[in-house]
Amino acid sequence: MKRLIILLLAVLLLAGQASAAAMNEYALSPFAADTQAMLALAFGDQAGDAQTDDREYPFYSLPGTDGAPFCGQDDTAGFGQTRLFIYTALTVTEDHEPYIWDNIEPSGAAKCALTAGEAQAQAEAILRALGITEYTLQGVTAYGRIDGLTSGYMAAFGETVDGVPVYWAAALHYDEMTWVPESNRIEINLGDNGLALLQGGWAAFTPTRKGISIIAEDEAVAALQALGEDAGTAELCYLLTGTQEAPVALPAYRFQNRFVSAEDGAVLQ
Amino acid sequence: MKKWLLLLLALALPLTGAAAQENTVVALPTVAPLQQVEASTDADYSSAPLEEYYNANFYMDQEDYQTPRMTAEEKQRTAELLVAYQAGERPAENVLNKPEDVVVGVYTLNPEDYEGETLYTLLPVDPLTDEQILEVIDAFARCGQTFDPEALSYRNCARGGGSGTTRLHPDEELERMDMLRDLYIRQGFESETPFTPLVSDDGMGLVTLDEDAYCGMDSFWFFPYRPTTDDELLGFVIYTETGDPTEYGNYAAYEKQLRLELARLLGAPLVMTRDGEDMCRMGDCNMSYGDEKAYYAYFSTPDGGSVSGYLDIDTGKVLTARTYKKPSLLYSDLHVDPNEEKWLEIAKQAVAEARQDGMAITAAESFGEVWISMVGYGVLVDVTMADGSYYEVKIACQNETVYGGLAYCSHAPDLEKMYSDMVSDND
Numbered sequence: 001m002k003r004l005i006i007l008l009l010a011v012l013l014l015a016g017q018a019s020a021a022a023m024n025e026y027a028l029s030p031f032a033a034d035t036q037a038m039l040a041l042a043f044g045d046q047a048g049d050a051q052t053d054d055r056e057y058p059f060y061s062l063p064g065t066d067g068a069p070f071c072g073q074d075d076t077a078g079f080g081q082t083r084l085f086i087y088t089a090l091t092v093t094e095d096h097e098p099y100i101w102d103n104i105e106p107s108g109a110a111k112c113a114l115t116a117g118e119a120q121a122q123a124e125a126i127l128r129a130l131g132i133t134e135y136t137l138q139g140v141t142a143y144g145r146i147d148g149l150t151s152g153y154m155a156a157f158g159e160t161v162d163g164v165p166v167y168w169a170a171a172l173h174y175d176e177m178t179w180v181p182e183s184n185r186i187e188i189n190l191g192d193n194g195l196a197l198l199q200g201g202w203a204a205f206t207p208t209r210k211g212i213s214i215i216a217e218d219e220a221v222a223a224l225q226a227l228g229e230d231a232g233t234a235e236l237c238y239l240l241t242g243t244q245e246a247p248v249a250l251p252a253y254r255f256q257n258r259f260v261s262a263e264d265g266a267v268l269q
Numbered sequence: 270m271k272k273w274l275l276l277l278l279a280l281a282l283p284l285t286g287a288a289a290q291e292n293t294v295v296a297l298p299t300v301a302p303l304q305q306v307e308a309s310t311d312a313d314y315s316s317a318p319l320e321e322y323y324n325a326n327f328y329m330d331q332e333d334y335q336t337p338r339m340t341a342e343e344k345q346r347t348a349e350l351l352v353a354y355q356a357g358e359r360p361a362e363n364v365l366n367k368p369e370d371v372v373v374g375v376y377t378l379n380p381e382d383y384e385g386e387t388l389y390t391l392l393p394v395d396p397l398t399d400e401q402i403l404e405v406i407d408a409f410a411r412c413g414q415t416f417d418p419e420a421l422s423y424r425n426c427a428r429g430g431g432s433g434t435t436r437l438h439p440d441e442e443l444e445r446m447d448m449l450r451d452l453y454i455r456q457g458f459e460s461e462t463p464f465t466p467l468v469s470d471d472g473m474g475l476v477t478l479d480e481d482a483y484c485g486m487d488s489f490w491f492f493p494y495r496p497t498t499d500d501e502l503l504g505f506v507i508y509t510e511t512g513d514p515t516e517y518g519n520y521a522a523y524e525k526q527l528r529l530e531l532a533r534l535l536g537a538p539l540v541m542t543r544d545g546e547d548m549c550r551m552g553d554c555n556m557s558y559g560d561e562k563a564y565y566a567y568f569s570t571p572d573g574g575s576v577s578g579y580l581d582i583d584t585g586k587v588l589t590a591r592t593y594k595k596p597s598l599l600y601s602d603l604h605v606d607p608n609e610e611k612w613l614e615i616a617k618q619a620v621a622e623a624r625q626d627g628m629a630i631t632a633a634e635s636f637g638e639v640w641i642s643m644v645g646y647g648v649l650v651d652v653t654m655a656d657g658s659y660y661e662v663k664i665a666c667q668n669e670t671v672y673g674g675l676a677y678c679s680h681a682p683d684l685e686k687m688y689s690d691m692v693s694d695n696d
Contacts, residue, residue, distance in 0.1 A: 101649055102684055106634030108608055139606040141637045146688050158604055173600030173643070183602050257601040257667040269599070
């Protein structure tokens with residue numbers, strides 16, 4: 001029995017070290033989605049006809065068309081983000097309005113054959129096709145409550161690194177008049193006829209410091225409580241901070257909108 | 270940025286210069302003396318703040334049609350048209366002191382009221398035609414002056430809706446206007462010298478504009494580059510007041526009923542300062558309503574919050590109302606699943622705490638994630654009551670508490686009516 005306990009403790013210790021070793025510091029850079037997959041999603045069997053224009057970033061449309069379908073990867077805003085967008089032809093023929101509150105279906109079920117679960121599965125397949133593998137589901141919203149507008153679902157995914165979510169620091173949003181990073185989040189609108197719209201910001205992460213030992217959650221909670229927070233738990237995550245030119249990801253624990261360093265419990269936000 | 274500042278400027282002008290009306294008022298018995306408010310010595314009534322406004326908000330080194338000047342091309346044509354004018358060419362219209370529907374206008378000023386300026390020019394947002402330039406030249410000539418486009422400045426010219434007034438209004442003046450409006454509406458005070466729209470007679474004036482020529486602005490106010498007297502301001506307030514004078518005598522009763530309803534529906538405190546009031550047709554204020562005649566008032570609370578509401582004067586019931594207090598939250602990048610049950614519970618609890626009559630809650634529904642300016646993201650929940658009324662509750666994701674306050678509506682939104690244009694456009 002004693003040996004078993006010792007073995008269990010050793011396993012737990014090793015597991016803890018393995019978890020700690022998984023945390024790094026990262027530099028952010030624009031994410032490059034799979035272009036061929038993006039073109040196929042935007043233009044279907046006309047993908048081969050898509051052409052770029054004179055923009056600073058890859059933007060594709062069909063010759064002789066004005067408006068959708070089009071797609072692109074805008075990496076010009078800084079903060080290590082790529083703004084991905086795919087507007088399919090459905091945005092012209094169907095009226096997807098998931099951003100009007102009154103158009104949200106509170107029941108969570110849209111008036112279409114597609115189910116929320118199917119929409120999520122299709123959206124995840126789209127992410128994987130684009131080369132996006134580290135994400136977490138943030139929600140599936142049903143829309144189409146207003147008669148006459150298209151029904152469908154919007155599946156939203158947040159970016160994760162090492163299996164934990166990322167959050168932008170509040171300090172980078174002190175003034176809306178300056179350029180600020182958007183959330184690392186992709187929203188995908190789908191209906192019975194397939195993908196209507198995809199848009200969102202995503203980043204690539206390159207380790208700049210590896211194998212950082214992290215404090216346990218209860219230590220982080222104590223650090224947060226010392227700051228006056230009524231914290232009972234803390235979420236392991238990465239806090240994205242730095243500058244527009246040199247954004248970084250720091251291992252952190254979060255309670256509500258407070259962050260402490262996962263390395264030493266020092267206050268980050 | 271420019272649009273925001275223009276909007277702020279417009280909001281700073283509490284009376285939007287709507288159509289003038291006769292100075293009729295229901296005389297109410299009162300023994301209260303007219304309250305005198307001393308002009309603050311710190312307030313700047315000169316043209317200087319307007320110069321700062323233009324420098325801060327307009328590209329003064331670039332040509333546009335909202336800064337108080339002519340473009341290089343217009344100046345060039347002006348030189349040619351001055352020659353033509355001297356040779357006898359005349360415009361079809363005389364725009365000197367033109368009072369209404371102004372596209373181009375030139376106004377005579379009392380130099381002692383306007384830092385020595387003698388003429389004020391209003392120009393449209395569009396490139397000037399030869400005829401319009403001739404109108405300006407002609408108006409100046411009628412005053413014995415030769416028009417010089419190089420002399421146009423923020424002190425003697427406004428263009429294209431860049432400004433709706435000759436000078437900015439210090440807070441002190443805006444506060445006096447609010448107080449004088451109250452004295453007029455609630456106690457029937459009248460100005461000793463009624464306001465006249467012509468600026469040349471007393472230094473204050475108002476002309477109505479062709480809205481297309483001034484980016485939607487419907488009037489231009491002439492305020493002298495000096496402190497206004499209470500009587501001058503009172504005259505202006507009465508002239509620009511758009512309320513129904515036959516209702517003024519009922520305002521006190523409406524306010525009392527509104528306060529009682531705000532306390533019942535939203536838990537509003539009795540101690541609130543009324544900051545403004547008006548009457549309206551409810552459908553003009555909220556697409557979900559129709560011809561209900563409503564009394565509207567907004568209040569500030571001792572804790573720094575605000576409460577407002579629209580009272581149906583025929584039923585004595587509140588149609589819509591809201592409380593608001595801005596929390597001091599930092600931006601948060603947190604996104605959550607808006608369909609989790611906990612959001613509904615938070616919203617229901619907030620409504621139950623605010624509601625003072627114990628009315629039952631019959632439903633709570635999430636309307637997804639919403640953006641909260643400067644703060645990040647939240648969840649919008651509708652809480653429906655036993656009588657069919659409902660509350661909109663916005664919950665900040667970052668601290669899982671109600672953000673801002675509660676919004677009350679007496680009935681569910683009529684989606685078909687609200688979005689009829691959108692739906693029919695897409696049919």
